[in-house]
Amino acid sequence: MLKKLVAFSFLLLSLSPGIQAGEIEENFHLGLREALKCIKLTPEDIYLRNDYLEPDSFRLDIVEDLLNHPLNVAPWLDSLSAQLNREHFSQRLKLTGRILDLDPVLPQPDTKRLGPYLQGDDFLSLPQGLRASLKYLLGGIREANLLMGEAFSPLNQKERDFLFKEGPEVLREGIFDPQRPIEVTEKEKEEGEKRDKRILELAQNVERDKIISAGLALTLTLESAQDYLDGEADPGEGLLLDLLTPWGRVLVGGNGPNDYHQSDVAIIIDLGGNDRYDYITSPKDSRATVIIDLAGDDLYLGDEGSYGSGLFGVGLLWEREGDDTYIAGNYSLGAGFFGCGILWDGGGNDRYICDTAGQGAGAFGVGMLCDDGGNDEYRSALFSQAFAFVGGFGWLSDKGGNDLYFSGGKYTDRLRYFDHYLSLSQGFAYGLRPYASGGVALLYDRSGNDSYISDIFGQGSSYWYSLSGLVDGEGNDSYISYQYAQGAATHLTLAALLDKAGDDNYISHGVSQGCGHDLSFGLLEDWQGDDNYITGDLSQGAGNANGIGILFDFAGNDNYQVRKLTNTNGYGDFRRDYGSIGIFIDLSGKDSYAAGYENRSYWTKSRYGVGADLERPPREGR
Numbered sequence: 001m002l003k004k005l006v007a008f009s010f011l012l013l014s015l016s017p018g019i020q021a022g023e024i025e026e027n028f029h030l031g032l033r034e035a036l037k038c039i040k041l042t043p044e045d046i047y048l049r050n051d052y053l054e055p056d057s058f059r060l061d062i063v064e065d066l067l068n069h070p071l072n073v074a075p076w077l078d079s080l081s082a083q084l085n086r087e088h089f090s091q092r093l094k095l096t097g098r099i100l101d102l103d104p105v106l107p108q109p110d111t112k113r114l115g116p117y118l119q120g121d122d123f124l125s126l127p128q129g130l131r132a133s134l135k136y137l138l139g140g141i142r143e144a145n146l147l148m149g150e151a152f153s154p155l156n157q158k159e160r161d162f163l164f165k166e167g168p169e170v171l172r173e174g175i176f177d178p179q180r181p182i183e184v185t186e187k188e189k190e191e192g193e194k195r196d197k198r199i200l201e202l203a204q205n206v207e208r209d210k211i212i213s214a215g216l217a218l219t220l221t222l223e224s225a226q227d228y229l230d231g232e233a234d235p236g237e238g239l240l241l242d243l244l245t246p247w248g249r250v251l252v253g254g255n256g257p258n259d260y261h262q263s264d265v266a267i268i269i270d271l272g273g274n275d276r277y278d279y280i281t282s283p284k285d286s287r288a289t290v291i292i293d294l295a296g297d298d299l300y301l302g303d304e305g306s307y308g309s310g311l312f313g314v315g316l317l318w319e320r321e322g323d324d325t326y327i328a329g330n331y332s333l334g335a336g337f338f339g340c341g342i343l344w345d346g347g348g349n350d351r352y353i354c355d356t357a358g359q360g361a362g363a364f365g366v367g368m369l370c371d372d373g374g375n376d377e378y379r380s381a382l383f384s385q386a387f388a389f390v391g392g393f394g395w396l397s398d399k400g401g402n403d404l405y406f407s408g409g410k411y412t413d414r415l416r417y418f419d420h421y422l423s424l425s426q427g428f429a430y431g432l433r434p435y436a437s438g439g440v441a442l443l444y445d446r447s448g449n450d451s452y453i454s455d456i457f458g459q460g461s462s463y464w465y466s467l468s469g470l471v472d473g474e475g476n477d478s479y480i481s482y483q484y485a486q487g488a489a490t491h492l493t494l495a496a497l498l499d500k501a502g503d504d505n506y507i508s509h510g511v512s513q514g515c516g517h518d519l520s521f522g523l524l525e526d527w528q529g530d531d532n533y534i535t536g537d538l539s540q541g542a543g544n545a546n547g548i549g550i551l552f553d554f555a556g557n558d559n560y561q562v563r564k565l566t567n568t569n570g571y572g573d574f575r576r577d578y579g580s581i582g583i584f585i586d587l588s589g590k591d592s593y594a595a596g597y598e599n600r601s602y603w604t605k606s607r608y609g610v611g612a613d614l615e616r617p618p619r620e621g622r
Contacts, residue, residue, distance in 0.1 A: 027587060032585065039607065046070060046071055056435065056437055060101055063466060070521035073521060074525050077471055085446070089219040089222070090216055093212055093366060094216065096395070099440055100391065102212055107217040118131070122241045126235060126252065137218075138245065140217050140222070140290070145247055147213050151210035159202055175411065178418075196435070203390070206364070208365070215336075215366060218290060218340075219316065222292075222318065245266060247286045248266030248289070249267075250267045253269070263280075266283065266288065266289060266290070268293075270298075271295070287312060290318075292318045300325065303328070304329035308342050309335055311341070315341045318344045321348055326351065327354075330356040333359050336361070336363070336392070337365060338364045340365055340366045342367075343368070345370070350376045351379075356383050357382075359380055360397075360441075361394045362439060363439070368396075368397075375402045375448075383430075386427045389429075393439055394442075395441070397444045397446075400448055404451050405451065406453045408422065420482055421455045421456065425454060428441055428468050429441040430464065440467045440468070445475075448475045452480065455481065456483050458481050459487075460496050461484050462489050462494060465493055467494045468495045468496075473501065474500060477502055478504070480507045483511050487551075488511055488549075489521055490547075499525070503531060504531045504532075506531070514584075515541075515547070516549040517544045522548070523552070525552045532558070533551075533559065535561070540560060542570075546578065548580070548583075549583070558592075562594050565595045569593065570610045570611030573609075582606075582610070589615075
C-alpha cells in the first residue's frame with residue numbers, strides 16, 4: 001500500500017510558480033549523473049545499507065523504502081505537502097494513517113438517540129442550523145470516546161494508569177543544573193530508560209488504528225457541522241447555552257466578548273467577539289473535545305494538553321478568523337500523544353507559544369497545526385513545529401504571510417555544548433535509539449518572507465530511522481541554526497530541506513546544509529533565487545560515517561562561504577570498509593566560492609566527495 005502511495009505521489013506537480021517539480025527532478029538526475037562520473041559512481045549507487053539492525057515493530061514502511069531509494073525523499077515530501085493541503089482534515093487523517101502503516105476504519109457517528117441530552121429551552125431557542133451542528137458534533141464526541149476506549153482496552157487498569165501517568169515523561173526534558181551530583185543524574189537516566197522501555201512495550205498493545213478512527217469521527221462531524229454554521233439570524237450576546245452531557249459540557253457563546261473558564265468541556269461554539277479561553281479541559285472520563293470560534297481576536301491560555309490536544313484523546317480547535325494568541329503548555333496546539341490533536345486557524349496575524357511537544361507534534365498518534373494565512377509567530381522550546389516521535393506523524397502548514405519560527409533557548413544541549421540549546425523542531429523526526437524507530441514530520445510554508453531559527457537539530461533534520469522535511473514554497477527566507485540542521489540526517493535516517501523560490505540565506509555552524517551522518521541521507525535543495533550559504537564544516541554536501549549528503553541548487557547567482565575547506569562543498573570519507581558520499585551541485589548562475597572554485601568546473605576532495613558547478617541553463621520554453 002505504501003509503495004503505491006509513493007509511486008502515486010510522484011505524479012503530482014508542484015504548485016511553485018515558474019518551475020515545476022518534473023523539471024527539477026529531470027535536471028537533478030542529469031546533474032547528479034554528470035557529477036558522479038568524477039568519482040566513478042552512478043545514481044544507482046546512491047543508497048544506504050540497512051543491514052546493521054533488524055527492523056523493530058515501529059519501523060515504518062515508508063522509512064524502510066526510502067532508505068533503499070533516498071533520491072526519492074525530496075519529491076515524496078514535496079508531493080505529500082501538496083496533497084495534504086488539498087484535502088479535508090478527515091482525508092488528511094486517512095492519509096497519515098496509511099503513512100503510519102495503520103488501517104483505520106471510517107466511523108459512522110450516530111446522531112440518533114441524542115434527544116435526551118440536547119434539550120431544554122436554551123437549546124430549543126438556538127437557530128436551527130446551530131442546533132443541527134451541535135447534534136453532529138455531539139455524535140462525533142460520543143463516537144470518538146467509544147473508539148478511544150477500544151484503543152486502550154487491550155491494557156488492564158494498572159497498565160493504563162502507568163501509561164497515562166508516565167507516558168508523557170518520555171518527551172519531557174529537565175533544566176540543566178551544573179550543581180546536580182553526577183550520580184543523581186545517572187540514576188535518573190537509568191530509571192528513565194526502564195520507563196521508556198515499558199512505555200514501548202505497552203504501546204505495542206494499544207490499537208492505534210482506533211486512535212486514527214477516533215480522530216476521523218470528530219473531523220467528519222466537523223465537516224458536516226460547518227455547513228450549518230453560516231447564514232443564521234443573530235442569536236444574541238453572552239453565554240447562550242451551558243448544557244451538561246455524559247461526555248462533558250456543551251457551551252455556545254453569542255456575539256461579543258465571552259470568557260470561557262469552565263472545566264470538563266466537550267464542545268464550545270463561539271459565534272463572534274474577542275474571547276478569552278482559560279484551559280478548557282476534557283472531562284475526566286471523556287477523551288474528546290472540540291472548540292469552534294467563528295470570529296474575533298481571541299486569547300487562548302492553557303496548561304498541558306490544551307487547545308487542539310490529543311493527549312490520550314482527540315482534540316480539535318477550529319478558529320475561523322481573527323488575530324489570535326495561543327499560549328499553552330506541553331502537548332498542546334495541535335499535538336497527538338496516543339491521540340489526534342488538530343488546530344486549524346483560518347487566517348489572521350497569530351501567535352503560537354508552547355514549551356514541548358506542540359505546534360504540529362505527533363507521538364504514537366497524529367498532531368497537526370494548519371494556519372491559512374497572515375504574518376504569524378511560532379515559538380517553542382523543544383519537540384515542536386512539525387515534530388514526530390515513535391509511531392507519530394507531525395505536520396505544520398502555513399499557507400501565507402511573513403512568518404517567524406523560533407525553537408530553543410531553554411533546554412541545554414549538555415551532551416555537546418553548555419552554551420547551546422536543543423531544538424529538535426521545525427521538521428524534525430526522532431526515534432528512541434536503539435529501541436524504536438521514529439515517525440514522519442513535515443513543516444510546509446507555502447509563501448512569504450519567513451525566518452526559521454533553531455539551535456541544535458532543526459529545519460529538516462532527523463534522528464534514528466525516521467523521515468522529516470521542511471518545504472518552503474516561495475519568498476526570501478532566512479534559515480539560522482547552529483548544528484544538525486538545514487537538511488541534516490543522523491543515525492540511519494532521512495531528512496531534507498526544500499526551498500522552491502526566493503533569495504534565501506542559510507547560516508549554520510556545521511553538520512548542516514545537506515549532510516548525512518552515520519548511514520543517513522541529508523539533502524538541501526534550492527530551486528530558484530540568489531542565495532547565500534554560510535557554514536563552518538561538514539556541510540554543503542557532506543557525507544560522514546557512511547552517510548550521504550547532497551546540496552543541490554538549481555538556479556540563481558549564489559554565494560558559498562565555509563570556514564573549513566577540506567570537508568565542505570562535496571566531501572565524503574571512508575569508514576567501515578566503504579565510503580561516505582558527499583555531493584555538491586550548482587546547476588546554473590554566476591556563483592562565488594570561499595574555496596575559489598570557478599564556474600563551469602568540477603572538483604574532488606576525497607574518494608567519495610565531488611563538487612560540480614555545471615552552468616546548465618534551463619531548457620528553452622521552460
